[in-house]
Amino acid sequence: VLQPGDAGKANSSSDLPLASLNKVLMEDSAAGKVKRKRAQTPLEKYYLKYLCVTDLSTQSWCEQQMVYGREVPQLQAPETVVLLNTGKSIHLARELEVHDVVKVHTTSQEDSWAIKILNLLSVIPVLQAGGCVRELPVFGVIEDVFLTGIIDELCYSAKGELELRELKTRGRPFMPSRAQKKKDYFQVCLYKYIFDAMVQGQLKPDVITSHIQLRPEQPLGSQIREHAQKVGFTVTCFGDLLELMYLNLTLSDLPSIDCLKIEYSHQESNTLLGTEVVRFEEEKVREKAQNYLAYWKGQREVQGVEIEEAWKCQSCSYSEICDWRKKRAEGSEQRSGPKKSK
Template identity: 30%
Template sequence: MAFIEAALSSTRSLLSSSSSSRLSPLSTPPSLLARHASSSHTPPSLASPSAAVRAGDVEDCAPRVSLIKRFRSKKVLSVTDITSTEWCDKQMEFKVVHGKPKKTAAMVAGSNRHTELEKEVVEKIEIQVNSREESWALKFLNFVVGANQLLFEGLTREIPVVGVIQGRWMVGVIDEVRMPIGKAIMPILVDTKTRCTATVPSEAQKRNGRLQLMCYKYLWDYLVAGTFPPGRFFNHFGLNPLYILSDNIKQYTASLGCHAERFEDVVRYYRESCFLLPRSDDQLLLRYELQSDRSLLEECQFAHDAVWLENQVEECLKFWSGEREAAYVTEDEKWKCNFCSFSGICPVYAKASDSKFGHHSSYDHS
């Protein structure tokens, strides 16, 4: 079964105020691929919060501002925003203020591996979208197709999720969801990470991965519990529920067994699909592969911890809302600075440059 590629991977552009015409990748059931390919309109195709040194200890005091208001369109955060903040507040601050650094070879290799895994279960097409309503419609259809694939085949990958956590809208894309037919009654959330060296990840890296999967579990369970609020969603993102969909999107939705004329029809279909799914398993799985040969280095299964997750997200949101200053890494995790693109402008790193930070054999934070 094919699958709609998650438009959530480019959250900023899709949530922007621009409604200019663009192409959005989509997946389609195999029987539809040829039809779309021949169409002239549709070409185929969440450690306890660290008691770290605060930025205010080394920088001039200045009024704190809300980073989410300044740098996140429609005040929505991604799961990556949360995990990046947990990794290092200051690095996250540098990213949003100065821009993301160029991807490293290891990061590119990790992205390529995710694409390979997705292609094992996904066939894509592209459908032109002309508005933010249509961009969101495709995201919801991505979820619908992924949900169907999970129920009938027991596996889906790159499935988009969206929900409200501690009063903030959050989006993400789950790497993999497993529910083996006849073997499992609750979906198991999985995330695969690649490493450029044959070493096991540090505890800090595993902790960050656990946070990521727990965020995904929260969002998944939020959706399948039927708590997604359409009215609040439309209002927050400034979307028109009565927006008339393009013919291409209408046709694609019809191929999934749903008649949709307006954006609200897709949202209703999306919510109905959520109701069909069970909450996810409390056991989550992190996988670590060697980039060079795809060999498995380690699998880490762990239990969801709702209290820990709540505390982590709360601490991250305080940073994003400007309630607290950015924290630097703790002494035992200063090895992270050796791999940070912003170490040259980081006050704490510069002051400690004469001392030796602990080195780890590889960074592989992907």
């Protein structure tokens, strides 16, 4: 598996001039109307050209919390940070069991994306041969928003079904609550949604270039070309790789994912706590994604948890500063009216 070296992060749109994001709708000043500024959508505000699947699954736990996580990450409880970092190390160790990680020098955003595409291209033959792959990159579009993700593991089961396995490590030695599982279910369902669309030929080259604003004519860096050559692809520019990806995905005859499984294990003891099999309901997944993406596209305001899930606020790192929580408390005070003096 290739990893980018020192090029700019792929989802940073720091190369985009701020003015292009900060569009001003000019109305006819001669007619005495006021100049009005269109409010930025959250995608524009955070300079995002795409979202990760985990952005949406985190949002499904509490959207407001996900926003605070982006805006004030320093408030995150230290134990949460340790848990996340340990989880990442465990994932890396599992990845290293099946392949080496090679650092590659990148010189452009196209190079960074070329690495993801080469990683995808290198696992297609393994899957075709009935093998097991880990850390498989997936990309796709839902509601006109580009999404990326990394599937932990894809394998064929004894029945010959293509099975997705997601590993979740836990700090506590027991299975998660129903609410936590719901968030994980949504994550794996999104992976299936995107992967199936990819193998069904929906990831056309221009889908990537138009959403991420990449240049197909951009020549690839020398290290990228060398690595492509090693895995059997002769490419010169980014567009060559996009074409190869599209052709390989559509002609490889890979099946859709048949089964979704989540394995929960205890971080400290590395013992398996249990496995959940997730039912995929396409319509529900699409509806949920539509609702979450409506926030990102600026079609609605950010929301916190519903009253019946207010228990989530008790263990939330942002409960002291949370506007949603404050508004809820004020609302309930007003409803109960002024207290009578004794």
